Amino acid sequence: xxxxxxxxxxxxxxxxxxxxxxxxxxxxxxxxxxxxxxxxxxxxxxxxxxxxxxxxxxxxxxxxxxxxxxxxxxxxxxxxxxxxxxxxxxxxxxxxxxxxxxxxxxxxxxxxxxxxxxxxxxxxxxxxxxxxxxxxxxxxxxxxxxxxxxxxxxxxxxxxxxxxxxxxxxxxxxxxxxxxxxxxxxxxxxxxxxxxxxxxxxxxxxxxxxxxxxxxxxxxxxxxxxxxxxxxxxxxxxxxxxxxxxxxxxxxxxxxxxxxxxxxxxxxxxxxxxxxxxxxxxxxxxxxxxxxxxxxxxxxxxx
Numbered sequence: 001x002x003x004x005x006x007x008x009x010x011x012x013x014x015x016x017x018x019x020x021x022x023x024x025x026x027x028x029x030x031x032x033x034x035x036x037x038x039x040x041x042x043x044x045x046x047x048x049x050x051x052x053x054x055x056x057x058x059x060x061x062x063x064x065x066x067x068x069x070x071x072x073x074x075x076x077x078x079x080x081x082x083x084x085x086x087x088x089x090x091x092x093x094x095x096x097x098x099x100x101x102x103x104x105x106x107x108x109x110x111x112x113x114x115x116x117x118x119x120x121x122x123x124x125x126x127x128x129x130x131x132x133x134x135x136x137x138x139x140x141x142x143x144x145x146x147x148x149x150x151x152x153x154x155x156x157x158x159x160x161x162x163x164x165x166x167x168x169x170x171x172x173x174x175x176x177x178x179x180x181x182x183x184x185x186x187x188x189x190x191x192x193x194x195x196x197x198x199x200x201x202x203x204x205x206x207x208x209x210x211x212x213x214x215x216x217x218x219x220x221x222x223x224x225x226x227x228x229x230x231x232x233x234x235x236x237x238x239x240x241x242x243x244x245x246x247x248x249x250x251x252x253x254x255x256x257x258x259x260x261x262x263x264x265x266x267x268x269x270x271x272x273x274x275x276x277x278x279x280x281x282x283x284x285x286x287x288x289x290x291x292x293x294x295x296x297x298x299x300x301x302x303x
Contacts, residue, residue: 093221152242234250
């Protein structure tokens with residue numbers, strides 16, 4: 001009886017929460033942080049829309065069927081050869097960089113806890129910080145001059161591959177690291193070997209994030225100019241299929257060169273190329289996000 005009386009006296013006091021008084025300084029800082037976040041978002045959205053609208057306005061007169069069916073002719077014409085070259089170089093660099101980068105990411109995630117893994121991460125970070133024009137110059141010295149490939153598709157693809165490797169490796173490592181350790185332990189407990197766990201359990205689970213990283217890598221390669229100036233050169237004609245000793249056209253060269261010409265037609269062509277690059281990069285990013293959300297929704301991450 002005495003215990004019940006004690007509980008009645010103590011429990012209400014314990015269950016009644018004390019009112020937390022928010023200081024004026026904290027309220028002001030909350031309002032300030034909210035205004036800064038909203039203002040930053042509005043600023044970034046306004047800058048993005050202004051770039052898109054400005055490029056679209058200047059490129060609108062050149063956006064016609066001729067742009068896709070004609071090749072460049074001096075300072076005018078269409079962008080058929082440049083569009084073809086950008087697609088070939090971007091896809092070629094992805095096909096080379098993806099297997100190597102994903103393999104490096106698997107190693108860093110599963111075995112990169114020692115000195116070798118630390119060294120590989122350090123070198124990867126250094127490679128990310130190297131300016132792309134330096135990579136282009138190294139490619140020019142080694143492939144264009146020393147190997148005698150001249151300006152060619154192979155030289156441009158290999159140079160972009162080197163640039164994309166650290167991005168793909170790091171995105172793969174982060175994707176695999178997000179999978180809980182218990183999943184690996186469950187695989188080992190069922191008698192699966194390391195190869196089966198990686199290829200049958202880890203990679204399918206991390207595939208959405210890895211694919212998103214690959215989409216971003218393609219978007220990054222599409223916007224590069226400096227490394228291709230030293231390796232791929234430029235051509236006003238369609239690619240004939242030779243990997244070496246044949247230059248190729250690409251959209252970023254049109255942007256970089258034609259905007260400096262004193263002719264309205266060349267300016268419109270440069271803005272049209274900029275619009276195609278921007279639209280292509282935006283579509284790849286949106287496609288990557290859509291694929292990731294769709295895959296995670298199927299696995300129960302989203303409702």
